[in-house]
Amino acid sequence: MQNNGTKIAFIVVFLAMSIYYLWPSAALMLERNYIESLPQAEAEQYREENRAELQDLRQNSLSLGLDLQGGMHVTLQLGTPQFLYELAGEYADSTLQNIINVAEQRALQNDTDFIDEMASEFENRFPDGMLSRYYRSETEDITRRSSNQEIVQYLKNQRDMAVDRAMDIVRSRVDRYGVTEPSIFVQGNNRVVVEMPGVSDQERVRNLLKGTARLEFRLTPDANDIQTAKEQIVSYYNQQAQQDTTGQNAGANPLLQVMNTQQVRNSYVFGYAAGVDTARVNELLAREEVQSMIPRNTELMWGAAPFSTNEEQGLEFFELIGVREQVELTGEVIEEASVNFDQATNEPRISMNMNSEGARVWSRITGANIGRPIAIVLDGYVYSYPNVDSKISNGRSSITGLESQQEAQDLVNILLSGALPAPLDIVNERTVGATLGEASIQAGFYSTVIGLFIVAVFMIVYYHKGGAIADLALILNIFFILGILAAFKATLTLPGIAGIVLTIGMAVDANVLIFDRIREEQRGGKTLRAAIDGGYSNAMSAIMDANVTTFFVGIILYSFGVGPIKGFAVTLMAGIAASLFSAIVITRVVVDYLTRDRDATISFG
């Protein structure tokens, strides 16, 4: 009894804290309702005038998960194998490629670090071999004599740096895209997670995130070489076709079936094919015999934009263009980029300015290749290959062949954010539409209210006044849970709401244990006061054991789960903490208050 002062103080403090943390959420909800009631124009104006205040409220309120407000969640993975292959630079060979492939498989199977697997695979093959055969770095002091452990450490550092850099680049791209409150963080040792509330144009975001933005300037090979290679390859497939006498297309040249090599625009073009057939063409050209017919320094690359369309059949045709393998200049020299329109064709164009070093190289290349085309290649696609009219000394260049102004703008954003150290693959993506999110909020809200109502009525029917006290505790309990979530800046998700509903059902457990115990003590002949004391103290060990074990489950769910499961785990743990407090402390204070007189009665049903 004498402790009740402290208990009440605790209750008041927790209540005050919950109100404090929940206040911004409530205020924001009221503001939103108010804004929605205004006509469009006034709403815009109101939003503009109170921008700072609204922003502040939003930052401090309980945030809703993407499943509740709609949006996009993307997990990107750094292509570590490719990154490590490229890191070896000129030392890379087919053996290294092979080791990397094996290590990749094994790391996946054994759930081990890829780099460790790579080192052990290397040591397996070459017991006395030194990894320094492949990796050197003057700046990191990695030399021929460096031990394999040192190199493994160096590679891991390089990977971590690459992931950090990838994250910065992704952040810069997302910021330029203009999402309110994106959240970007690293997961594990090679993944970057991006959460973007309210995003609906999935395709655009995917391209924005994935693009490596490797801008390359390459020369074109001798046009005669491309023509010779083309003739050889076509005649190779003619021979193949003659040998093939089975099937309905027997005797037809498989390459010419999907590609036109005759009516090309100029001699740098190998041929053109419809968009749907490009994969087949790649497949046909990938054969080893065919590859050997393509001159050593030449590579065939697809154009980025269709050069002609057949509206009737809904087909778009892309050109396959011959370019040199050697990269003359990369996008790293680009200092400025902007979108404007080509005066003559009214098509969007990206104008770029190079830094002084880039300008010097650009001037040399253009000077030496007047009259010949230079290909502008981005992420493996040729955007344009303009003819050089004169030496360009001011470091200016431009990209044409873009489909829309939006595409041009996204490209500029990617260029200015810098190139990714290695490609990022989307390994997981979840998108939830805004309407579905709204429906989920509603479903969650109804579930909570109905669940609460049923349990509350049941408790009163079963435990009478005791039940009513438990109900009071239950309502405060939900309030505390929300307060805890807001205070810890947790995100409320649909599984989280499910966690709250579940907590409602289980939260009364502590009170059920206590009240049943009080009834038992009363049956044993104790006075009301003694029965209450006995009920609370005797039920305590069961309550603690039961809740601590469930709390452990919450911790485990939190540490192993990702995304939505974490949200569920957080509410589960918050629910246990809050329900323990309200079931033990709050109900005790109320029960004590109601039985403060010697002859007071209170019914536990």
Add this chain to the structure above:
Amino acid sequence: MRWFETPSFDFSKGRTAAYMLSGVLILASLIGITTKGLQYGIDFKGGKEFVYSFEQPVDAVEVRSELSGPLGSVPEVKRYGDPTDILIRTDNPGDINAVQQTIASNLQDLYPDNPATVQQTNVVGPRFAEDLKRGALNAILFALVVIFVYILIRFKNWTYSLGAVAALFHDVIIVLGVFTLLADLVPFSMQIDQAIIAAFLTIVGYSLNDTVVVFDRIRENSLIYKTMEHGEMVNRSLNDTLSRTVITSVTTLFVVTVLFIFGGEVLKGFSFALMLGVIIGTYSSLFVASSAVVELKKRLEL
């Protein structure tokens, strides 16, 4: 209102029947799991999943046959809540932009006057799925170990730990089995995904809650009735706590059922697992966990 005021059920008598029931359920579950295999959802299998919302109801079978050709394999197509919403799941390995466009344009060809909008997409790469599967398995194993150790510390007797963990295995296997067997019969998704794993761990937590309360009473009673035969004392403890066990199960079952009915399509499988779990968990703490302790004690004393 008072239920089970001073019950005097003979749980030890019901034990034989319970062993048979549990045996049959576990056997059926194991057969179901081994013959049908676990019905992994996209989280653990990888793939691409789209929820489209149409203006008018559409026929899933028609959509499936229309998309089979362009996607290169037969997709899984089913109703998703409302008759106007369908879920399409494909294992097409292509770029997701391309896959989504293929689906969108084919749906438009099939229903030119019934436009569809994407409500939800979910893409899980095979590696990511592999990682999630491993994480989920670790979580469940780790949870069992932690629980074993915690009970060992609190009750200072490993038979309790073993009894509790045996009951948890019992519950998880049966829920998993029922899930596998019912997967094709119910009109909502019952595939094993992340949410189901969360539900399983919650079942573990809930069943443990029940079990620990009973154990706690056994511990208390064993100090009061020192001369009583162990089995009888366990029986008494079960009766002492029966009222609480039933009331808590009832309130929890109430809210989980509400969640099942009103929680929306996303939570259907999740809340169904919880419903099963609460029922089986209550049963197992009454008949399985304490029985295991009694049996173990008996064996050890002989």
